[in-house]
Amino acid sequence: MVLFKNQLYSGKVVLITGCAWGSIGAAVALQVCQLGAAGLAICGRREEPLKDAALRLENQSKTPVFYQSCDIRDPDAVESFVAAVVAKFGRIDVLFNNAGGQFPVMAENLNSKGFNAVIRNNLLGTWNMTSSVARLAFIPQFEKLTEAEKKGANEDDPTQSVPCCFPGMVHTGSARAGVDNMTKTLAVEWAKYQIKVNAVAPGTIVSTGTQRYPKEMLDKSRRVAPLQRLGTCEEVANICTFLGSDEAAGFITGQTFYMEARVWQETSLNFNRPSYKTEACVCVCVCGLNGPTECDRSDNPRLFFRSGGKQHHKMCMPKLFAAIFFALAGICVAGAIIGCVVLKKEIDSISRYDLNGTLAIGDYILDANSTTSNLTVTLRNNGNNNNIVNARYDSPRNSDLRKFIYVDMCFSGRVFDRDNSSIKIFTTVTKPYNGTIIQKITQQYVDNYVVNTTNPCVQIATCYSATTYFGFQESNTTAPSSFTVATNTTESTSIKGNIKNVCNVGILYTYPGIAIIAFACVAGAIIFLSFALACVLIGFIRMVMLGLLAVLLIGAAIAFAVLYHKI
Numbered sequence: 123m124v125l126f127k128n129q130l131y132s133g134k135v136v137l138i139t140g141c142a143w144g145s146i147g148a149a150v151a152l153q154v155c156q157l158g159a160a161g162l163a164i165c166g167r168r169e170e171p172l173k174d175a176a177l178r179l180e181n182q183s184k185t186p187v188f189y190q191s192c193d194i195r196d197p198d199a200v201e202s203f204v205a206a207v208v209a210k211f212g213r214i215d216v217l218f219n220n221a222g223g224q225f226p227v228m229a230e231n232l233n234s235k236g237f238n239a240v241i242r243n244n245l246l247g248t249w250n251m252t253s254s255v256a257r258l259a260f261i262p263q264f265e266k267l268t269e270a271e272k273k274g275a276n277e278d279d280p281t282q283s284v285p286c287c288f289p290g291m292v293h294t295g296s297a298r299a300g301v302d303n304m305t306k307t308l309a310v311e312w313a314k315y316q317i318k319v320n321a322v323a324p325g326t327i328v329s330t331g332t333q334r335y336p337k338e339m340l341d342k343s344r345r346v347a348p349l350q351r352l353g354t355c356e357e358v359a360n361i362c363t364f365l366g367s368d369e370a371a372g373f374i375t376g377q378t379f380y381m382e383a384r385v386w387q388e389t390s391l392n393f394n395r396p397s398y399k400t401e402a403c404v405c406v407c408v409c410g411l412n413g414p415t416e417c418d419r420s421d422n423p424r425l426f427f428r429s430g431g432k433q434h435h436k437m438c439m440p441k442l443f444a445a446i447f448f449a450l451a452g453i454c455v456a457g458a459i460i461g462c463v464v465l466k467k468e469i470d471s472i473s474r475y476d477l478n479g480t481l482a483i484g485d486y487i488l489d490a491n492s493t494t495s496n497l498t499v500t501l502r503n504n505g506n507n508n509n510i511v512n513a514r515y516d517s518p519r520n521s522d523l524r525k526f527i528y529v530d531m532c533f534s535g536r537v538f539d540r541d542n543s544s545i546k547i548f549t550t551v552t553k554p555y556n557g558t559i560i561q562k563i564t565q566q567y568v569d570n571y572v573v574n575t576t577n578p579c580v581q582i583a584t585c586y587s588a589t590t591y592f593g594f595q596e597s598n599t600t601a602p603s604s605f606t607v608a609t610n611t612t613e614s615t616s617i618k619g620n621i622k623n624v625c626n627v628g629i630l631y632t633y634p635g636i637a638i639i640a641f642a643c644v645a646g647a648i649i650f651l652s653f654a655l656a657c658v659l660i661g662f663i664r665m666v667m668l669g670l671l672a673v674l675l676i677g678a679a680i681a682f683a684v685l686y687h688k689i
């Protein structure tokens with residue numbers, strides 16, 4: 123699209139403050155370079171973006187570009203930059219006071235230092251640059267003209283906002299109102315040097331600058347804009363390029379051009395109810411991270427922290443809580459892993475005792491770690507052609523009260539009752555740990571005479587500290603401390619035993635501390651992870667509300683179930 127005459131800026135030396143690629147300044151720079159400017163000088167606080175912009179501009183035009191790091195708030199730096207430009211190009215024809223900016227903040231949260239910082243950036247900075255360029259370039263250049271020639275045009279183009287008011291930006295609104303007045307005053311004062319001074323007050327423009335603003339603010343800006351959209355840097359550049367050209371706008375001075383009639387009445391009406399989120403933010407300033415980002419301190423000043431850096435990183439309520447919950451979930455996961463590893467190690471360390479064989483009269487099983495007998499089996503003839511089987515299991519480690527073992531015993535062979543009546547096989551646990559009977563007396567009635575080979579098998583769950591007696595006993599006999607059973611002497615009687623270590627349910631009793639911590643950690647990880655995800659997906663407040671609702675519903679359901687059960 124050709125908007126301007128080819129070579130409109132031919133022979134002109136242009137100075138643009140603030141020119142990072144993607145900014146309004148860079149859009150103006152590209153236009154004037156492509157329109158044949160003889161030289162371009164750009165400045166900014168950071169050198170890297172300037173170098174980058176200079177390279178791009180030189181690649182896309184024939185204009186030589188000079189850049190220097192310079193903070194427009196510093197009069198000495200400005201003076202030396204302008205002097206360097208004059209030394210480099212010999213003159214300056216057009217000045218675009220583009221550098222500036224602020225931070226969004228509600229007036230009640232703005233202190234004097236912050237107000238001053240923005241006034242300095244937008245009003246004082248604009249003045250510093252304008253005055254230096256006028257003194258070091260415009261006026262001396264004018265003085266050198268012949269009377270006939272004294273009709274040059276220079277352009278001061280401070281971009282600014284605020285047709286009438288600027289809620290949320292009182293500092294910059296004031297600064298730009300000052301620039302507006304500066305524009306008019308200088309246009310009159312310096313008309314004698316044929317310096318023309320105009321200002322452009324863009325609406326909200328999509329640029330590297332506004333990328334740092336909260337999305338909600340920009341959305342609001344878009345909604346109140348008559349054209350229902352944000353402007354582009356090129357659109358601002360078009361009017362700047364026009365005003366900067368003596369040929370195009372030679373008869374325009376002392377004017378402020380508002381690019382878009384914002385409906386400020388509506389904004390003013392909403393002043394006390396800003397449409398952007400008022401959520402609490404934690405703002406941390408860190409040096410040396412991905413370029414400067416400004417914190418929106420107006421969100422909620424109470425949770426604002428700074429650590430002295432210049433770059434601000436913001437974390438708002440839901441994200442903050444999500445981060446906290448993620449961290450807690452992480453700690454829980456670590457705890458669960460450590461707990462499970464410790465438990466596994468402990469369980470693996472429990473010895474296994476396998477009898478795996480037939481016990482004969484007088485046999486006993488040795489504890490793997492000691493020579494103490496812990497299972498003794500005696501078989502003796504009761505003098506009536508019957509044998510008595512007595513078995514006794516003693517804890518090998520009486521001190522270790524919390525550990526359990528299961529003993530599986532299988533009796534095989536033919537078992538006779540003296541009276542041919544049914545007999546009982548039972549196990550009982552005496553002296554159970556802590557007074558609790560681990561497995562109550564198990565009774566199993568066996569048919570007359572024959573006990574099949576796989577049955578009866580009994581399982582005795584006992585505590586190490588307990589002494590367990592097991593055996594066959596005639597019915598109607600109360601449990602004594604030893605049991606007898608009549609066996610046919612012609613039949614072999616054997617006991618197979620298998621002592622297993624405890625795992626499953628026993629864990630909870632065995633290592634209560636570690637097990638409880640491990641299970642609590644697993645539960646905690648699940649809960650915190652759910653909280654964190656809820657914070658990310660639905661926000662902290664809503665998550666708390668939903669949580670309360672869930673608790674109420676569950677409570678009501680339990681109450682209903684209890685009542686229903688009772689009825």
Ligand SMILES: CCCCCCCCCCC/C=C/C(=O)SCCNC(=O)CCNC(=O)[C@H](O)C(C)(C)COP(=O)(O)OP(=O)(O)OC[C@H]1O[C@@H](n2cnc3c(N)ncnc32)[C@H](O)[C@@H]1OP(=O)(O)O
Pocket residue numbers: 222223224225226227231232233234235236237239240243283289290291325326327330331332335339340342343389393396397416417418419420428432
């Ligand atoms: C209802 C509201 C509706 C509004 C709708 C508006 C829609 C958007 C319209 C956007 C239009 C304008 C766009 C642009 O201008 S684009 C350009 C964007 N670029 C920038 O804005 C960045 C430029 N800013 C800066 O370079 C710096 O912030 C600045 C130079 C202005 C100040 O930096 P300086 O280093 O001098 O200052 P400090 O950071 O040290 O701070 C000094 C004191 O200022 C106070 N301060 C700073 N930040 C905040 C904050 N976020 N909130 C409140 N106060 C703040 C504070 O007192 C600082 O002192 P301390 O450090 O001692 O605390």
Ligand SMILES: NC(=O)C1=CN([C@@H]2O[C@H](COP(=O)(O)OP(=O)(O)OC[C@H]3O[C@@H](n4cnc5c(N)ncnc54)[C@H](OP(=O)(O)O)[C@@H]3O)[C@@H](O)[C@H]2O)C=CC1
Pocket residue numbers: 139140141142144145146147165166167168169171192193194195220221222223224243247281282283323324325326327328329330331332
């Ligand atoms: N975008 C918008 O909607 C609107 C913008 N404006 C104004 O237009 C101008 C350009 O805006 P935009 O392009 O969006 O902003 P950007 O933030 O994208 O660019 C601003 C440029 O100015 C430089 N700058 C800022 N402060 C200083 C300083 N003290 N000294 C030297 N250089 C400085 C920055 O470089 P560095 O950080 O390296 O110093 C950067 O190159 C600004 O003044 C802005 O306030 C006005 C109305 C609306």
